Amino acid sequence: MTLHELEVELGPRRYPIRIGRGLLDQPEALAALVTGRHALVVTDGNVAPHYLARVQAALAGKTLQALVLPPGEQEKTLARFTEVMAALAAMGASRDATVVALGGGVVGDLAGFAAACWMRGVRFVQLPTTLLAMVDSSVGGKTAVDLPQGKNLVGAFHQPAAVLADTATLDTLREREFSAGLAEVVKYGAIADAEFFAWLEDNAEALMARNPDALAHAIATSCRHKAGIVARDETEQGERMLLNFGHTFGHAIETEQGYGGLLHGEAVAVGMVLAARLSADLGRAPWSDTARLAALLERFDLPVALPAGLSGEALLGRMKLDKKAVSGRIRLILWAGLGRAEVVPDVPESEILPILEA
Numbered sequence: 551m552t553l554h555e556l557e558v559e560l561g562p563r564r565y566p567i568r569i570g571r572g573l574l575d576q577p578e579a580l581a582a583l584v585t586g587r588h589a590l591v592v593t594d595g596n597v598a599p600h601y602l603a604r605v606q607a608a609l610a611g612k613t614l615q616a617l618v619l620p621p622g623e624q625e626k627t628l629a630r631f632t633e634v635m636a637a638l639a640a641m642g643a644s645r646d647a648t649v650v651a652l653g654g655g656v657v658g659d660l661a662g663f664a665a666a667c668w669m670r671g672v673r674f675v676q677l678p679t680t681l682l683a684m685v686d687s688s689v690g691g692k693t694a695v696d697l698p699q700g701k702n703l704v705g706a707f708h709q710p711a712a713v714l715a716d717t718a719t720l721d722t723l724r725e726r727e728f729s730a731g732l733a734e735v736v737k738y739g740a741i742a743d744a745e746f747f748a749w750l751e752d753n754a755e756a757l758m759a760r761n762p763d764a765l766a767h768a769i770a771t772s773c774r775h776k777a778g779i780v781a782r783d784e785t786e787q788g789e790r791m792l793l794n795f796g797h798t799f800g801h802a803i804e805t806e807q808g809y810g811g812l813l814h815g816e817a818v819a820v821g822m823v824l825a826a827r828l829s830a831d832l833g834r835a836p837w838s839d840t841a842r843l844a845a846l847l848e849r850f851d852l853p854v855a856l857p858a859g860l861s862g863e864a865l866l867g868r869m870k871l872d873k874k875a876v877s878g879r880i881r882l883i884l885w886a887g888l889g890r891a892e893v894v895p896d897v898p899e900s901e902i903l904p905i906l907e908a
């Protein structure tokens with residue numbers, strides 16, 4: 551098994567990211583992640599039938615409970631968060647408990663937020679099973695739930711103790727969700743690594759065919775970028791905002807659709823193209839790079855234009871509740887072309903609205 555091992559370095563608080571096929575088949579390594587007596591495995595109804603038994607078997611010596619939630623973004627709510635709290639209370643979880651997130655970004659964000667809050671913070675382990683979770687959400691400690699008013703509005707920074715990504719779990723992931731993960735992979739090339747972007751262009755077919763070597767390279771490269779940025783700016787005071795490229799638009803779309811329309815990765819794909827077009831409109835980036843970005847996303851079967859039926863004014867209103875906004879003024883991640891993004895305060899609404907109405 552080819553194993554990629556990385557670290558997120560946060561001074562004395564550092565944690566490993568392990569990426570490889572078959573990691574869930576190593577019971578000792580899984581058991582070592584749970585240090586106290588209590589463990590709560592949070593997962594969802596699509597993931598549990600495939601992978602929960604293996605995790606349960608590995609943790610058999612522990613006081614163990616599993617909470618299987620209904621899948622989907624519409625479940626990343628305060629109500630489900632309360633269910634996780636209730637499960638921890640019912641099992642008598644003490645401060646040395648571990649919350650294990652087995653699933654995609656929805657499970658990871660929700661379980662992580664629960665771990666951040668239970669008794670003011672307990673140990674948390676990420677076992678990501680979607681491409682998106684492996685390349686992005688399992689790393690970096692952003693945890694949250696959505697409100698009807700906006701994405702991830704209630705949350706906390708709470709770093710996992712370890713991330714263990716068994717890439718064999720991607721074998722059961724549906725095509726649409728797989729493509730959604732590729733959007734966040736493309737993001738790293740777009741904001742920080744033009745060479746990686748070109749590699750993605752050259753290897754798009756291999757990635758869509760889920761070639762194991764291509765996938766491992768894409769996941770490890772993405773995690774290396776994310777780990778580096780998080781290490782330099784854990785709580786998003788500056789550089790980390792670049793990871794939000796496409797997200798001010800994307801989150802507005804997801805919220806406006808009631809979390810039942812585009813998937814997060816799909817909304818980010820549209821958002822990145824809108825941000826790139828706005829950058830080109832403002833003379834900050836070459837149009838040719840915007841075309842390359844859209845073309846690559848399309849090769850990954852991702853949408854690159856706003857879904858029909860959304861009002862530009864309504865989307866603009868949603869964008870004002872973005873967490874990067876300052877004193878109610880929208881702050882956007884724009885780019886200067888492939889591999890170079892920047893935080894831009896005070897982009898006039900009069901420049902943004904036409905992009906939302908085009």
Ligand SMILES: NC(=O)c1ccc[n+]([C@@H]2O[C@H](COP(=O)([O-])OP(=O)(O)OC[C@H]3O[C@@H](n4cnc5c(N)ncnc54)[C@H](O)[C@@H]3O)[C@@H](O)[C@H]2O)c1
Binds near residue numbers: 626655656730
């Ligand atoms: N915390 C962060 O830094 C961060 C980063 C990016 C995205 N996110 C969040 O992540 C979420 C999106 O994550 P996602 O794309 O993983 O969505 P998801 O968790 O909803 O998973 C997608 C779908 O795939 C199913 N699934 C998961 N693993 C599977 C497997 N191995 N086999 C078969 N089916 C499987 C799930 O049940 C779900 O239906 C959003 O809420 C987004 O806001 C957070």
Ligand SMILES: O=C(O)C(=O)C[C@@H](O)[C@H](O)[C@H](O)COP(=O)(O)O
Binds near residue numbers: 686692701734794
């Ligand atoms: O890790 C980060 O920082 C990111 O922004 C990664 C994003 O891909 C992710 O969607 C994140 O959840 C967005 O965070 P938010 O603070 O904009 O809600």
Ligand SMILES: [Zn+2]
Binds near residue numbers: 686734797818
């Ligand atoms: Zn994202």
